[in-house]
Amino acid sequence: MTYTNVILAIATLILSASSAARAQAVPEALVHERVTVTVSEGLTLAAYISRPADTSDPLPAIFFTQAVACYSIAPVDGRMSMEERVATASNYALIRLERSGTGLSEGPGCDALDYDTEVRHYREAFDQLSGHPWIDREQIVIMGSSLGSTTAPLVAQDKPVVGVVVQGGGALTYFERMLHFDRLQLERQAEFRPEEIDAEMRRRMEFHRHYLGAKMEPAQIEAQFPALVGVWESLFGTSEAPHYGRPYAWHWQAAEKDWLSAWASLNIPVMVVYGEFEQFESRHGHRVIVDTINRLRPGTATWLEIPNAGHGLRIYPNALSAYAWEGGESRPNLFVGPVSEWLRKIEPRDAE
Numbered sequence: 001m002t003y004t005n006v007i008l009a010i011a012t013l014i015l016s017a018s019s020a021a022r023a024q025a026v027p028e029a030l031v032h033e034r035v036t037v038t039v040s041e042g043l044t045l046a047a048y049i050s051r052p053a054d055t056s057d058p059l060p061a062i063f064f065t066q067a068v069a070c071y072s073i074a075p076v077d078g079r080m081s082m083e084e085r086v087a088t089a090s091n092y093a094l095i096r097l098e099r100s101g102t103g104l105s106e107g108p109g110c111d112a113l114d115y116d117t118e119v120r121h122y123r124e125a126f127d128q129l130s131g132h133p134w135i136d137r138e139q140i141v142i143m144g145s146s147l148g149s150t151t152a153p154l155v156a157q158d159k160p161v162v163g164v165v166v167q168g169g170g171a172l173t174y175f176e177r178m179l180h181f182d183r184l185q186l187e188r189q190a191e192f193r194p195e196e197i198d199a200e201m202r203r204r205m206e207f208h209r210h211y212l213g214a215k216m217e218p219a220q221i222e223a224q225f226p227a228l229v230g231v232w233e234s235l236f237g238t239s240e241a242p243h244y245g246r247p248y249a250w251h252w253q254a255a256e257k258d259w260l261s262a263w264a265s266l267n268i269p270v271m272v273v274y275g276e277f278e279q280f281e282s283r284h285g286h287r288v289i290v291d292t293i294n295r296l297r298p299g300t301a302t303w304l305e306i307p308n309a310g311h312g313l314r315i316y317p318n319a320l321s322a323y324a325w326e327g328g329e330s331r332p333n334l335f336v337g338p339v340s341e342w343l344r345k346i347e348p349r350d351a352e
Contacts, residue, residue: 067146068109170285275309
């Protein structure tokens with residue numbers, strides 16, 4: 001299964017809800033309004049503001065930053081995404097930005113959108129949408145999913161947010177993150193050859209040193225370093241050109257980021273959610289956020305580890321089944337319940 005297909009499968013699993021599960025939530029749980037954001041280069045991006053249907057007062061809000069894969073976040077009739085479930089359970093409004101070239105947004109496709117531009121678009125959208133009449137601008141929380149967990153603390157910098165909650169993404173360097181991807185691939189894939197892992201990891205470390213460190217394109221690396229021919233094609237996500245469906249610049253810029261410093265600078269409550277059978281990000285990458293913040297400001301970071309959960313928060317019998325995306329069971333309340341409880345406890349910031 002290609003990386004984009006995996007991520008789209010995750011998105012579908014998270015979005016989908018059975019009619020029985022939906023009936024247990026508030027009937028017609030959310031109402032949606034499509035709005036627009038104008039970013040610095042003059043493009044008009046679509047955005048969606050959602051709120052529980054049974055309220056008319058301004059509400060605390062979740063500002064959502066999404067995963068790397070290029071898919072639409074537009075509301076879908078008959079489905080409830082995980083962020084919609086959290087908003088409903090917490091009595092929060094929800095703010096979502098449709099990225100460049102996606103859905104009704106203008107501009108180059110998401111497959112041409114680099115990391116820095118994506119973060120800037122989120123930050124500009126935050127400024128424009130926080131004043132929407134459905135939103136209590138004194139109580140906005142950023143929620144990041146998957147690689148949106150890396151953009152979340154960057155979007156929050158110097159913004160009047162009261163909390164950040166992330167799931168499926170950590171704060172190690174991008175270089176470390178990619179090596180962990182590679183290690184999991186070699187250890188958990190069906191073609192398990194432990195006697196080859198050491199040598200293959202050394203090749204991949206060398207490849208990433210040129211790719212992420214020196215910002216060389218794969219063809220350049222292979223031409224200059226013949227011993228590394230074949231590494232690129234073996235990496236997870238390279239079947240979606242150029243890389244996970246995003247340009248090389250996206251990955252080069254991500255590799256420059258100091259995410260841990262961004263987290264350390266946030267003097268607000270933080271919640272980090274990790275699934276035990278996470279197929280991508282390391283436990284340490286998640287845990288370092290909580291441990292760092294609580295070392296600096298004891299008690300301000302909350303840790304939630306969901307047993308047997310994979311990246312898309314489905315529950316699996318073991319780590320190998322999770323990596324193969326086999327036998328997963330949907331149990332969204334293991335995430336929705338604790339996160340919504342945490343959100344309801346967050347205090348609004350003092351009005352200016």
